[in-house]
Amino acid sequence: MGGVAMIEISGLCKNFVLHNQGGAVIPVMRDAALSVAPGECVALVGASGAGKSTLMRMVYGNYLADSGVIRVGGVDVAQAAPREVLALRRATLGYVSQFLRVVPRVPTVDVVAEPLLALGMARDEALARARDLLGRLNIPERLWTLSPTTFSGGEQQRVNIARGFAHAYPALLLDEPTASLDAANREVVLTLIEEAKARGAAILGIFHDEAARDRVCDRVVDVTRFTPGLAA
């Protein structure tokens, strides 16, 4: 791939230390390395427990790294101060997780618009963008003013996706974005991913849906080679 990588990981290691269980040390990542260029989508693959989610969480700064470099848009997440990671998450690095975590009673349309409001976008404009995405993702309009906490799993997933795609992040982490979606909504999500790639977003994702992976991903990285005790 040409150009400078948007996401670049090298020499990344991590152990979990369980202080209340006899100080057990569980090595989970050894010398992980990968890069994602702008406009590229890279899939993490490997058996359950191999460390796909752990690696994604480390890129987002949700899990700490013991050593190594995680460069996202010029910031080393492994070394950055909390407020640098917060700034990175606000403007540069988006994350669509599998779980929707929101303040109860906040209307769905506000949940989706929040990342835009946090960036200082005018309220009307942010809400218009939120409504557009909710419409595309087939969330019925009568639900937009309700809190998503009572929605079905598939609806919550789509609200989460709308929120994750509201701002045009230059780097995006996707954790099974098409899980629990029907064919029509899966198609919408894949189109959103293709649009993000076309505008130059670097995407790192976990896709158990193989057909989806084949369609949107340019490369696959098998994390098994970073799993301590599993690598050859």
Next chain:
Amino acid sequence: MTPLLQVKGLTKRYGARIGCQDVSFDLYPGEVMGIVGESGSGKSTLLNCLAGHLEADAGAVVFDTRADGPRDVRAMSEPERRMLARTDWAFVHQNPRDGLRMGVSAGGNVGERLMAVGARHYGNIRGQALDWLDRVEIAGDRIDDRPTAFSGGMQQRLQIARNLVTGPRLVFMDEPTGGLDVSVQARLLDLLRGLVREMGLSAVIVTHDLAVVRLLAHRLMVMKSGHVVEAGLTDQVLDDPQHGYTQLLVSSVLQA
């Protein structure tokens, strides 16, 4: 960017016992810092030392004042400190009765803080009080009612209006959602998040509710026996806790 608040080596002892020891952190404009820990861990002592309600034994609390830039609050004169507390700082108590005047109307409670910073025009004061009651979702026709006639959740929202009406830059909160039922808590959380974003407020929030800090605080400090044992991004500390005590705290939460 200059931190709004720089805390250095703050220490408070109660005789031989430690209240809080050697606490240091920076807080930037627009940031919300959560402090968690069990009862007796020193989190309220720390909050009260920061806010000047308790005299610390050592350390510095440097605030970026509007007029003179960063100054150590502990070295200020008493009138200077009181002025700061009225103009730039706010303190939301866990129990609204500690932060409200229960014998004065809702409008009076909000207006009093405006008058303390020099407002004199009755119409303007009442207008601003009405505006703030609306922002904390208290109906305007309750402006002449006393807080004793309000529910616990309304009292807490009134206390927040009274504190924020003067446009402070730093808010200290001691268990602001404690003692409220969960539906009221959610509404208050939403309100606080909106105000933090719209006013660019910085806040230090003490709570023992990990779900509240996850939704409200950008950063988190975990206290045990008067010491900060762990600090970092809120979701990182909660999802990948490094210290044994934090691991215990996180794993002890009952799932609803």
